Amino acid sequence: MKHTGRHFNGKHVLNKQDVTNILANVRVVLSHTSHPGNIGAAARAMKTMGLEQLYLINPLKFPNHQADVMAVSAIDVLERAVVCSSLDEALQGTVLVAGLSARVRDISQEVLAPRVAMPLLAQQAQQHPVALLFGTEMSGLTNDELARCQFMVNIPTNPDYSSLNLASAVQLISYELRLAAGLGNIEAPEVVPAPAEQVERYFVHLEQTLADIGFLQTKHTTKLMHKLRRLYSRARLEQEEVNILRGILSAASEHHAKQQQSKQ
Amino acid sequence: MKHTGRHFNGKHVLNKQDVTNILANVRVVLSHTSHPGNIGAAARAMKTMGLEQLYLINPLKFPNHQADVMAVSAIDVLERAVVCSSLDEALQGTVLVAGLSARVRDISQEVLAPRVAMPLLAQQAQQHPVALLFGTEMSGLTNDELARCQFMVNIPTNPDYSSLNLASAVQLISYELRLAAGLGNIEAPEVVPAPAEQVERYFVHLEQTLADIGFLQTKHTTKLMHKLRRLYSRARLEQEEVNILRGILSAASEHHAKQQQSKQ
Numbered sequence: 001m002k003h004t005g006r007h008f009n010g011k012h013v014l015n016k017q018d019v020t021n022i023l024a025n026v027r028v029v030l031s032h033t034s035h036p037g038n039i040g041a042a043a044r045a046m047k048t049m050g051l052e053q054l055y056l057i058n059p060l061k062f063p064n065h066q067a068d069v070m071a072v073s074a075i076d077v078l079e080r081a082v083v084c085s086s087l088d089e090a091l092q093g094t095v096l097v098a099g100l101s102a103r104v105r106d107i108s109q110e111v112l113a114p115r116v117a118m119p120l121l122a123q124q125a126q127q128h129p130v131a132l133l134f135g136t137e138m139s140g141l142t143n144d145e146l147a148r149c150q151f152m153v154n155i156p157t158n159p160d161y162s163s164l165n166l167a168s169a170v171q172l173i174s175y176e177l178r179l180a181a182g183l184g185n186i187e188a189p190e191v192v193p194a195p196a197e198q199v200e201r202y203f204v205h206l207e208q209t210l211a212d213i214g215f216l217q218t219k220h221t222t223k224l225m226h227k228l229r230r231l232y233s234r235a236r237l238e239q240e241e242v243n244i245l246r247g248i249l250s251a252a253s254e255h256h257a258k259q260q261q262s263k264q
Numbered sequence: 265m266k267h268t269g270r271h272f273n274g275k276h277v278l279n280k281q282d283v284t285n286i287l288a289n290v291r292v293v294l295s296h297t298s299h300p301g302n303i304g305a306a307a308r309a310m311k312t313m314g315l316e317q318l319y320l321i322n323p324l325k326f327p328n329h330q331a332d333v334m335a336v337s338a339i340d341v342l343e344r345a346v347v348c349s350s351l352d353e354a355l356q357g358t359v360l361v362a363g364l365s366a367r368v369r370d371i372s373q374e375v376l377a378p379r380v381a382m383p384l385l386a387q388q389a390q391q392h393p394v395a396l397l398f399g400t401e402m403s404g405l406t407n408d409e410l411a412r413c414q415f416m417v418n419i420p421t422n423p424d425y426s427s428l429n430l431a432s433a434v435q436l437i438s439y440e441l442r443l444a445a446g447l448g449n450i451e452a453p454e455v456v457p458a459p460a461e462q463v464e465r466y467f468v469h470l471e472q473t474l475a476d477i478g479f480l481q482t483k484h485t486t487k488l489m490h491k492l493r494r495l496y497s498r499a500r501l502e503q504e505e506v507n508i509l510r511g512i513l514s515a516a517s518e519h520h521a522k523q524q525q526s527k528q
Contacts, residue, residue, distance in 0.1 A: 045432060050422040073427060104452050111452035115443070154450040156442060158314040163337060168309060168435045175436055178420060179379070186418040188375035 022181040023050045025125035028170060029090045029133045031057040031145060038137060040070030040078065041167030047074035049174035050183065054081040055090045055131075070167075087145060095128040096121060099141050099149035100169055102162055111152045114173055118180035120151075125181075132173060137166050193236040202242050203229060209249040213256045286445040287314045289389035292434060293354045293397045295321040295409060302401060304334030304342065305431030311338035313438035314447060318345040319354045319395075334431075351409060359392040360385060363405050363413035364433055366426055375416045378437055382444035384415075389445075396437060401430050457500040466506050467493060473513040477520045 028046055033039050039062060043054055054077050056062055062083065071078050084090040091097055098121055104111045112120075124130050133149060135141035146152070155164060155172055164172075178184060193199075207225055210216045216224065237245070292310055297303050303326060307318055318341050320326055326347065335342050348354040355361055362385055365371060376384075388394050397413060399405035410416070419428060419436055428436075442448060457463075471489055474480045480488065501509070 041429070044427075044429065047425045048421045048428050048432070073425060104450065108453060110455045111450060113448060113450050115448070154452060155439070156448045156450050157312045158442075159451075160314075161311045161337060163308070164312050165305070165308065168312070168432065171432045171435060172439055175419070178422075184377060184379070184420045186375060186377050186420050187423075188418060189372060191374045 022122050022125045023178070023183070024052070025127075025129050026051055026121070026177060027053040027055050027090075027094060027129060027131045028174075029055040029057065029131050030059070030166070030170075031087070031090075031133065031141070032136045033059045033062075033166065034137050035166075036061045036064035036067040037070045038166045039064075039081075040067035040072075040074075041165075042134075042170040043067075043071045043077035043081070044074040045167050045171035046174050047077050048171075049178040050181075051174050051177070052077050052080065054078070055084055056081055057084050057087060057090050059083065087148060091131055091133075091148065093129050094131040096124045096130040097133055097149045098131070099133045099146060099152050100135070100173065101140055101146075101152045101154055102157075102164065102169075103140060104152065104154050107146060107152055109146065109149060109152050111154050114153055114155055114176040117151065117153045118173070118176040122177060122180040122182075132177075134166060134169065191236060192238055194239040194242045198239060198242050199232070199237055202232070202237070202246055205246050205249050209253050212253050286386050286389045287442070287447070288316070289391075289393050290315055290385070290441060291317040291319050291354075291358060291393060291395045292438075293319040293321065293395050294323070294430070295351070295354075295397065295405070296400045297323045297326075297430065298401050299430075300325045300328035300331040301334045302430045303328075303345075304331035304336075304338075305429075306398075306434040307331075307335040307341040307345070308338040309431050309435035310438050311341050312435075313442040314445075315438050315441070316341050316344065318342070319348055320345055321348050321351060321354050323347065351412060355395055355397075355412065357393050358395040360388045360394040361397055361413045362395070363397045363410060363416050364399070364437065365404055365410075365416045365418055366421075366428065366433075367404060371410060371416055373410065373413060373416050375418050378417055378419055378440040381415065381417045382437070382440040386441060386444040386446075396441075398430060398433065455500060456502055458503040458506045462503060462506050463496070463501055466496070466501070466510055469510050469513050473517050476517050 028042065028051060030039060030042060033056065036059070039054075039056065039059060046052065046054060061067075062081075063078070067078055068075055082090075098117055099109075101107060101111070121130050121132070132153075133141065133145060135145060141149075153173065155169060157164060203225070206228065207216070207221070210224075211221075235241075292306065292315060294303060294306060297320065300323070303318075303320065303323060310316065310318065325331075326345075327342070331342055332339055346354075362381055363373075365375070385394050385396070396417075397405065397409060399409060405413075417437065419433060421428060467489070470492065471480070471485070474488075475485075499505075
């Protein structure tokens with residue numbers, strides 16, 4: 001696969017038509033990335049969450065086959081990646097810069113959790129380009145890079161093992177940004193619970209059938225019915241399920257009645 | 265690196281002392297994983313978020329060098345991984361099973377977003393083992409596996425490219441679970457804004473100094489001071505910053521006074 005990346009030419013002001021949503025205004029800037037595989041994996045992570053603006057400051061190896069392999073079908077993000085030779089180039093035009101940092105002890109800047117920081121970034125990105133700045137795999141952001149960030153973002157991790165892969169960090173932040181942009185809805189088959197009166201008729205039917213088949217002992221009826229109500233309430237029965245269960249009750253009643261008849 | 269994984273022996277009931285927190289009760293079950301690198305990357309993703317119980321149902325290749333390489337320092341999670349030959353073995357003892365699914369159209373089960381599902385899972389895991397079930401890289405969960413899940417979890421993604429890497433999915437879900445378990449705090453240097461009266465004295469000092477050096481034109485004073493207040497309020501000045509700024513004001517006043525004297 002052949003591509004060279006787009007190189008910095010001092011003119012990547014976003015077109016009006018690009019600014020159709022928040023995610024189009026978010027630039028992911030990877031500074032001095034060592035492993036091209038991480039660039040590809042980051043591109044894939046970005047694209048799964050709807051981010052597509054990748055800026056690379058002096059990547060060690062790019063373009064690179066390993067980056068392409070890891071990007072899988074996000075190869076277009078790599079193809080459109082902007083390769084820059086300085087932080088100034090990568091941040092040109094952005095109005096807010098958030099830096100990712102694993103180590104926060106020595107940082108005097110404000111540090112925010114992703115769930116606090118991404119809504120701030122998303123709000124600004126409604127109208128203007130913003131940047132997420134990621135440092136190198138081994139040492140993170142330099143002091144000069146830190147100084148250019150309005151705030152830092154720290155991903156909560158296991159204090160005994162906080163070594164997040166670069167692409168994993170991009171994945172988590174892109175996810176939080178997608179949610180902050182109001183795009184966190186999932187396509188899901190709705191569970192539509194049946195109306196109360198249908199569920200109630202089921203419970204009446206159930207109690208009657210349990211009496212018919214001789215299961216209920218009168219003195220325990222209330223307690224047992226309470227337990228069965230608890231079970232089915234928790235499941236939030238759908239209309240079709242009420243119909244199935246009542247069908248079973250009818251069959252049980254009929255079967256019982258036939259058996260009683262044949263005994264007589 | 266040599267390890268064989270722990271093999272299923274029908275007796276991995278958690279010890280009481282293991283059940284010290286929610287995360288220790290969460291089992292990540294990977295079914296029929298094709299690429300050993302994904303198993304290693306999943307182990308690393310889990311460990312960064314504090315999860316350590318990895319169960320593998322018939323992995324294609326495990327133990328495997330590529331898994332070890334991708335696990336980096338989460339090699340201990342691989343070493344303690346439980347290799348099972350059936351879903352029954354992997355789920356033994358769990359009271360709640362959540363299945364991950366990328367495709368939700370054909371699923372009739374309830375599908376929840378991670379931010380809704382993980383609090384449910386975390387609450388149950390306060391007391392009992394629970395499982396997160398991930399299917400194969402190519403085809404996800406089988407119908408038999410789906411049937412064993414109490415609910416499905418779907419990660420919100422770009423509808424045009426929803427192809428999350430297996431380890432990325434494990435990373436995102438582990439992160440949401442960590443936050444749901446109440447372990448989402450970050451270690452951060454606190455910004456401690458100065459008390460209101462100190463900030464107010466700064467504004468008085470600022471206005472006085474701007475008058476001293478002849479910057480303020482009386483008719484615009486109110487408007488200009490309002491703009492400067494807006495700027496510094498947004499920054500939430502710390503006490504040390506107030507001291508620095510007032511030091512600069514004092515220096516400016518003195519410098520101006522000296523210049524005035526030398527002119528006379």
